[in-house]
Amino acid sequence: MTGTEERLLRVLVVDEDECIGCRACSNLWPEISAAVGLSDRGAKRTIRFPSFLEEFEARIAEALAEACPTGAITFGLADELPGEDSLALTFEMVRCRICGRPFATKKEMEYIRDRLPEPVQARGSAASWMDLCTGCRQAVGRNAAARELIVARSWARR
Amino acid sequence: MVDDGDAARVSLRGFDELEIYVDLWRCIFCHACEVACERVHGSSRISVEAVKDWASVPVSCHHCEAAPCALVCPSGALTQEEAEVAFEAGKCTRCGLCIIACPFGAVDLDPAAMVQKCDLCPEREVPPCILTCPTEALVFGDRFEATEELRKRAASRIAQSYAASVGRERA
Numbered sequence: 001m002t003g004t005e006e007r008l009l010r011v012l013v014v015d016e017d018e019c020i021g022c023r024a025c026s027n028l029w030p031e032i033s034a035a036v037g038l039s040d041r042g043a044k045r046t047i048r049f050p051s052f053l054e055e056f057e058a059r060i061a062e063a064l065a066e067a068c069p070t071g072a073i074t075f076g077l078a079d080e081l082p083g084e085d086s087l088a089l090t091f092e093m094v095r096c097r098i099c100g101r102p103f104a105t106k107k108e109m110e111y112i113r114d115r116l117p118e119p120v121q122a123r124g125s126a127a128s129w130m131d132l133c134t135g136c137r138q139a140v141g142r143n144a145a146a147r148e149l150i151v152a153r154s155w156a157r158r
Numbered sequence: 159m160v161d162d163g164d165a166a167r168v169s170l171r172g173f174d175e176l177e178i179y180v181d182l183w184r185c186i187f188c189h190a191c192e193v194a195c196e197r198v199h200g201s202s203r204i205s206v207e208a209v210k211d212w213a214s215v216p217v218s219c220h221h222c223e224a225a226p227c228a229l230v231c232p233s234g235a236l237t238q239e240e241a242e243v244a245f246e247a248g249k250c251t252r253c254g255l256c257i258i259a260c261p262f263g264a265v266d267l268d269p270a271a272m273v274q275k276c277d278l279c280p281e282r283e284v285p286p287c288i289l290t291c292p293t294e295a296l297v298f299g300d301r302f303e304a305t306e307e308l309r310k311r312a313a314s315r316i317a318q319s320y321a322a323s324v325g326r327e328r329a
């Protein structure tokens with residue numbers, strides 16, 4: 001077991017069904033960001049995973065597997081290089097109902113919806129907060145607060 | 159410098175259930191709270207923006223009950239603690255799920271930095287934004303104290319405008 005193990009490669013396996021396209025693996029540390037590439041283009045997010053990591057990157061391998069919220073990342077040991085040197089997963093993104101900016105992957109939204117209790121999800125006939133990007137959520141809140149203030153001010157001046 | 163990493167959360171205030179409330183009548187769009195927050199945390203977790211020429215509205219974490227951010231956080235970095243939603247930077251993986259889950263858009267993730275969310279400065283007696291606001295538009299207290307203060311202010315505004323209208327009638 002000794003000696004030969006040092007030459008084994010750590011093969012990275014990503015479960016396509018489990019991966020939700022979040023930013024945990026690519027955002028964890030700078031050295032990981034260099035290995036796992038995330039790019040958002042239009043309404044698509046692509047995450048490119050390397051197929052293997054060198055033996056000395058065991059620390060990175062562990063951190064990656066631990067960081068993934070869905071347990072989509074696992075590692076195996078192999079003595080041969082995998083055929084492909086990277087795996088790219090592409091995710092469809094959801095656009096903000098107000099500004100149209102893509103702000104989350106569909107699978108991230110499902111993950112979140114599954115974890116929120118019904119009343120918090122609050123989907124009415126109008127666009128709910130879940131359909132809006134962060135900036136527009138802030139703006140909607142600000143507008144409502146400002147409107148209330150204007151109403152209160154006009155009362156006080158009567 | 160920014161020091162809100164792994165240090166154990168020692169709250170000087172115990173479980174007082176203190177929150178930050180905003181009195182929009184008083185906010186003058188000076189951004190002093192943002193500057194104070196940035197000075198302490200490296201980047202600001204409160205953001206003030208104007209809505210047309212109607213009002214300027216500061217937005218920061220509301221410390222929700224059943225906080226969506228804490229419900230979705232996979233790493234345990236965001237946790238619900240009584241009336242506060244605490245954030246422990248050392249546990250955060252920067253997955254970004256809390257940002258998508260917050261109904262108010264109160265969480266921020268600078269690609270080059272850490273998740274930014276108001277944690278009510280548990281290591282301080284009073285958060286610096288509160289101390290800095292020149293008009294006392296930010297009110298810090300439990301919901302009874304804070305709403306009592308806001309109600310008093312509303313009552314005195316009503317009294318003033320009544321006095322003013324009586325004055326106009328006499329003139």
Ligand code: SF4
Nearest residue numbers: 019020022024025068
């Ligand atoms: S952390 Fe997991 S779920 Fe998130 S993008 Fe990476 S593999 Fe996918």
Ligand code: SF4
Nearest residue numbers: 219220222225227260
């Ligand atoms: S970050 Fe957002 S969801 Fe979390 S407690 Fe604050 S306001 Fe609520």
Ligand code: SF4
Nearest residue numbers: 231250251253254256
């Ligand atoms: S970005 Fe950090 S705090 Fe937010 S959900 Fe992910 S692990 Fe939790």
